[in-house]
Amino acid sequence: MNDIEAKNRLQSHxxxxxxxxxxxxxxxxxxxxxxxxxxxxxxxxxxxxxLTDVLDIQYIVxxxxxxxxxxxxxxxxGPNIWINTQTKTVEGYWYGDSAxxxxxxxxxxxxxxxxxxxxxx
Numbered sequence: 432m433n434d435i436e437a438k439n440r441l442q443s444h445x446x447x448x449x450x451x452x453x454x455x456x457x458x459x460x461x462x463x464x465x466x467x468x469x470x471x472x473x474x475x476x477x478x479x480x481x482l483t484d485v486l487d488i489q490y491i492v493x494x495x496x497x498x499x500x501x502x503x504x505x506x507x508x509g510p511n512i513w514i515n516t517q518t519k520t521v522e523g524y525w526y527g528d529s530a531x532x533x534x535x536x537x538x539x540x541x542x543x544x545x546x547x548x549x550x551x552x
Contacts (some may be wrong), residue, residue: 434528441510442530445523448505448512452521455538456481473548478537478544490549491517503546 439538451460458465463480465472481486487504500517510525516537523530537543 437525438530441523441525441528442532442546444506444510445512445521445530445532448514449521449532449534451547452514452534453538465485475538476538478541480543481482481539481541488543488545488548490545498546499548500522500542502547515542516545
């Protein structure tokens with residue numbers, strides 16, 4: 432794979448994650464058994480369900496420890512991909528390449544879930 436193909440592949444992956452954040456990820460797309468969740472295959476998974484497979488969450492807090500946002504690591508080791516709920520951006524990094532894609536809605540309420548998880552700490 433040449434450099435341009437690698438960059439395009441990274442951008443495509445980042446764009447796909449941003450799309451899932453904007454419109455939601457269905458149980459079928461996520462590979463979850465919808466019946467186990469008493470749902471239909473085309474129902475949108477919750478933010479809690481989405482976060483069960485993430486690799487790390489970095490919390491962004493103010494000086495008093497109040498939640499502001501989170502950076503969520505969803506892919507690691509080739510490429511590294513982060514969701515940044517503060518900027519509503521998906522950030523992808525692979526060797527010297529980087530790719531970014533904005534999302535416009537948080538259909539699974541991932542930021543709200545991160546806020547709740549931070550409050551439990």
